[in-house]
Amino acid sequence: MALLTLDLHPVFRSDRAIDTALRQTLFKAAATGVDTVQIIPGKGTGQLKKRVLAVLAQKHLRKLYARVETDPTNAGRILVHLR
Template sequence: MTLTLDLHPLFRNERDIDRAVRTLLFKAAAAGEDRVEIISGKGSGKLQARVLAMLGQAHLRRLYARYEVDPSNQGRIVVHVTRSPRP
C-alpha cells in the first residue's frame, strides 16, 4: 500500500503543508511503507518547489532514500521511504 498526500486543499497555508508532509513521512517510516506519493499538482510549480525544498531538510532527509518527480505526471513526487528499525 502506498500512502498518498494531496496538497491541493492545503496550497494556501504553508504551515499546514509543512505539517502534512512531515506527518506523512514520519507515519510512512514508522509503518514500514516503501514509498509515498505527494500530489503537488502542476500549476505554477511553487508548491512543488516548496515540497522539494522541504525534502532537502536534514531532519526529513534521514527518513527517505530518494525521491523523484514522476515522469508520467509532473504534479506527483514519489518518495522512497527508509524503513525505521524495529526494536
C-alpha cells in the first residue's frame, strides 16, 4: 500500500495555497499510482478540516478517489482512498 502525506500546517492561512496543495497532491497521487493520500489539517478548531472536506467534495476531484475517511482515533487526519 503506497501512502502519500500532505501536511497543511505550513499553508493553513491561505485558502489558495490549501486548494493548490490539495489538487497537486491528489493529481500526483493519481498519476503515480498511490493508493492512499493522508492529509493532516491538524486538530485546532476544525475549520481547516471543513475546508479540506469542502475542496475534496468538488466534482472534478471526486472522480479521483473512491472514498474519504476521517480517522476516528485522530481528529487531525483525513485519509483519501484513490481508485
